[in-house]
Amino acid sequence: MSDDATLLTAPGAAFELIDTDLRGYHCRIFRHAPATLPEFYSRLDWRADRDFLVYGGERLSFAATWARSAALAVALHGRFRIGPGSRVGLALRNLPEWIIAFLAVSRLGAVPVLLNSRGAAAELVHARDLTRCALLFADGRCGRELARTGASPVPWFVVADSAASGADAERDAADLDAARAAGAGDFAELLRAGADGTPPEVRVGPLDPAMILFTSGTTGRARGAVLCHIGTTHAIHANLFSGALVGRRIAARLGVPLEQLAARMPQVSQLLVFPLFHTSGVHSGFLATLARGGKIVLMRRWHAAAALELIARERITQFPAVPTMLWDLVHEPLAGAPDCSTLTSVSTGGQGLPAGLLAELVRRFPNAVPGTGFGLTESTGAVALAVGEEFLAHPHAAGRVLPTAAVRIVGPDDRLLPPGEPGEICLRGITIMLGYDGEPEETARALDAEGFLRTGDIGYIDADGFICVVDRKKDMVISGGENIWCAEVERVLLASPDVLEAAAFGVPDARLGERLVAVVVPRAGSGARLTPAAMQALVGAQLAAYKVPGEVVVQAAALPRNQLDKVDKRVLRQRYAG
Numbered sequence: 001m002s003d004d005a006t007l008l009t010a011p012g013a014a015f016e017l018i019d020t021d022l023r024g025y026h027c028r029i030f031r032h033a034p035a036t037l038p039e040f041y042s043r044l045d046w047r048a049d050r051d052f053l054v055y056g057g058e059r060l061s062f063a064a065t066w067a068r069s070a071a072l073a074v075a076l077h078g079r080f081r082i083g084p085g086s087r088v089g090l091a092l093r094n095l096p097e098w099i100i101a102f103l104a105v106s107r108l109g110a111v112p113v114l115l116n117s118r119g120a121a122a123e124l125v126h127a128r129d130l131t132r133c134a135l136l137f138a139d140g141r142c143g144r145e146l147a148r149t150g151a152s153p154v155p156w157f158v159v160a161d162s163a164a165s166g167a168d169a170e171r172d173a174a175d176l177d178a179a180r181a182a183g184a185g186d187f188a189e190l191l192r193a194g195a196d197g198t199p200p201e202v203r204v205g206p207l208d209p210a211m212i213l214f215t216s217g218t219t220g221r222a223r224g225a226v227l228c229h230i231g232t233t234h235a236i237h238a239n240l241f242s243g244a245l246v247g248r249r250i251a252a253r254l255g256v257p258l259e260q261l262a263a264r265m266p267q268v269s270q271l272l273v274f275p276l277f278h279t280s281g282v283h284s285g286f287l288a289t290l291a292r293g294g295k296i297v298l299m300r301r302w303h304a305a306a307a308l309e310l311i312a313r314e315r316i317t318q319f320p321a322v323p324t325m326l327w328d329l330v331h332e333p334l335a336g337a338p339d340c341s342t343l344t345s346v347s348t349g350g351q352g353l354p355a356g357l358l359a360e361l362v363r364r365f366p367n368a369v370p371g372t373g374f375g376l377t378e379s380t381g382a383v384a385l386a387v388g389e390e391f392l393a394h395p396h397a398a399g400r401v402l403p404t405a406a407v408r409i410v411g412p413d414d415r416l417l418p419p420g421e422p423g424e425i426c427l428r429g430i431t432i433m434l435g436y437d438g439e440p441e442e443t444a445r446a447l448d449a450e451g452f453l454r455t456g457d458i459g460y461i462d463a464d465g466f467i468c469v470v471d472r473k474k475d476m477v478i479s480g481g482e483n484i485w486c487a488e489v490e491r492v493l494l495a496s497p498d499v500l501e502a503a504a505f506g507v508p509d510a511r512l513g514e515r516l517v518a519v520v521v522p523r524a525g526s527g528a529r530l531t532p533a534a535m536q537a538l539v540g541a542q543l544a545a546y547k548v549p550g551e552v553v554v555q556a557a558a559l560p561r562n563q564l565d566k567v568d569k570r571v572l573r574q575r576y577a578g
Contacts, residue, residue, distance in 0.1 A: 004248045008241065009403055015241045017403055020430075022206065022230070025451040027430045028404050029230070033237040035206040036229040037106045040236065045293065050267065052290075053096045054314060055298040056163030060096055062293075069103035074194030077108055080135055080155060084109030084202055087212070089128050089136035090277070091115040091146070094298045097159040097187055098276050099286060101137050106210065109202035113212045113224070114277040118544040121145040123222065128154070131212050131224045131437050137187060140172040143179030150182070157185040163300045206230035212437055213279060215377040221488070224437035225378050231431040232283070235380040238402050238431075239288035242385045246345070246369055249388055266342065268294030270318040271310055273302060273325060274481075280349055283381040284320060284373075294318075304328035312338030318345040319368075322481025323357060327511050330360040340365060347371035349382065358395055374398035374467050378446065378453055380431035383407070384467045397466035398459070405429040407467065408452065409460055422460045422470050426452040475569070477506030477514045482546045484516055489549065492542050493518060493535060498526035501559045504549060505569045507577045517576050518549040521558060530554055551576075 009017045016031040034040040046066035053060040060068075076082040088105045090112055092098040105112045113131045115124055117139065124145055128136060136156040138146055143158040158179045164172045180186070210229040214222045251258040270289045274281035289296050297314045299307065302325060310316065321329075326348065346361055346368040361370055371387035384399030384407075391397075401407050408416055409423040417423040428451045435443035447453055456474035459467055475486040486504040493502035501521040506514035518539075522530040532552035540548045553576065560571040 004245050029430050030237045034233045036204050040233050051295045053296055055096050058162050068100045070199050071191050071194040072104035073108050073199035074197035075190045082110050086110040087113050087131050087133045089113045089115050089133040091138040091142035093117045093139050094276050109204045111209045120543050121148050122542050125149050140175030144175040147178045147182035157187045159187040213377045226434040226437050227380050228434050231380045234430050235283045236287045236291050246387050268292045269316045271297050271316045273321050279377050279381040304332045308338045311340045315342040320347045324480040330364050343368045345369050349373040378433040379427050394466050398469050400465050419461050425455045425457045425459045428452045477516050479514045480512045484547050492539050498530040503559055503567045516549045517551045519553045
């Protein structure tokens with residue numbers, strides 16, 4: 001650890017570390033972190049009248065948000081007996097109601113199930129049924145998708161988008177009508193039903209499930225990663241720890257006491273563009289900002305010019321985003337641009353920042369500290385972080401390992417590798433998932449007997465304790481910040497009777513990071529039916545839009561194969577990289 005980190009985690013310090021074997025193996029945890037989400041909520045000032053949520057023309061204070069979550073919790077408990085252990089699906093885009101529903105469900109000790117709000121009908125139904133949701137909330141688009149599947153086996157409610165206007169509002173109204181015709185109830189009515197009650201007091205344990213997030217794999221089907229309460233609260237605390245490190249370094253550079261600097265700072269305000277069903281959205285975006293007493297500003301749709309206007313108008317201090325969005329920001333004209341001088345943090349995660357983009361960010365936002373992180377859904381977000389001067393000095397690293405995480409690098413034979421030698425990155429700590437819901441075999445493959453999570457990422461730890469990721473063992477493409485599992489796309493393509501072979505893979509793209517390409521080989525007699533457009537439509541009908549290949553190549557020749565008779569994607573990437 002750095003000297004600043006050592007001071008912050010020393011005995012008696014705000015982020016004091018202690019040892020525990022709570023999970024059956026050695027873990028380091030923060031002594032002062034809450035053990036559960038209900039305990040975390042109890043420490044916050046919910047009486048505050050300052051803004052907490054901003055969306056379009058809607059502004060909700062902390063007090064109003066907590067009151068609405070209480071009303072919803074009363075209705076869920078009284079009408080549907082939602083309580084500890086119940087699963088409730090959230091199939092909503094980034095809306096205030098998503099956050100209200102999450103608070104309501106988790107304060108009842110129930111488990112929010114974070115469905116991919118960009119998913120197609122089959123994906124939503126699979127996730128809902130896999131996790132045995134007792135109830136579900138949906139926005140208009142997801143409501144329309146679910147309505148196509150017929151009657152719901154569980155009660156469900158739809159949410160209107162208050163920021164939609166024009167054609168978007170008309171489309172949202174039509175989608176809501178379709179969902180209601182299929183039996184969906186109204187979210188607003190449920191809020192009114194519980195307005196006069198008080199939610200029950202509940203007890204949950206540190207290792208009880210806190211939420212379920214989805215991640216796909218080589219089987220091509222989404223799996224539900226079950227995250228526990230103490231892992232979630234430690235992910236929040238680690239984010240606060242990172243902020244304290246940055247604060248110490250800024251205060252030292254300015255030559256002022258940290259307390260004096262903190263008193264001068266405006267309310268933390270984050271422009272939250274990561275989807276809330278991502279670990280970056282729910283943990284680093286929503287819950288960490290809540291812990292700081294900050295303000296969350298939501299956007300209906302990404303647009304760089306509109307984002308700059310929001311940053312200026314709402315005095316945004318934090319902007320975490322995928323590289324695609326950061327490229328968009330730096331390419332917006334400087335002349336006449338809004339004043340974004342309040343921005344003190346610009347960060348990313350999951351993809352490295354190209355050197356050119358990092359330089360442009362520093363030039364465009366000179367007051368903002370750049371940062372990056374490394375983590376997975378299964379690790380409850382970041383297990384390594386690099387910010388400010390550390391990041392600028394190690395731009396190709398994914399971050400310095402957090403003090404609550406243990407990392408080891410192993411070779412193909414599971415032999416422990418020395419520093420500097422690349423191998424599979426394995427993680428252990430309090431934030432690692434409990435397992436994949438209802439899939440003990442997949443859990444056993446992911447978590448070894450000592451509690452280490454196999455990440456599927458290839459990398460090494462350098463002499464300064466930074467994780468450097470060099471490749472992915474798993475067959476996955478990261479495009480525009482979204483994880484696309486090639487097996488999932490290939491499964492859909494191969495289901496077509498016209499397709500003999502199919503391979504999906506990523507090629508470099510300056511804006512997206514990677515662009516998804518699919519190569520298909522037609523069966524004899526398929527004729528003109530098998531076209532690139534037809535294949536894209538096939539994927540789009542079953543999977544989220546961002547999983548549709550940007551390019552589909554139809555070729556008569558068989559796909560190249562290696563000595564193990566597996567499709568050689570290395571050859572395909574070289575062939576189609578241009």
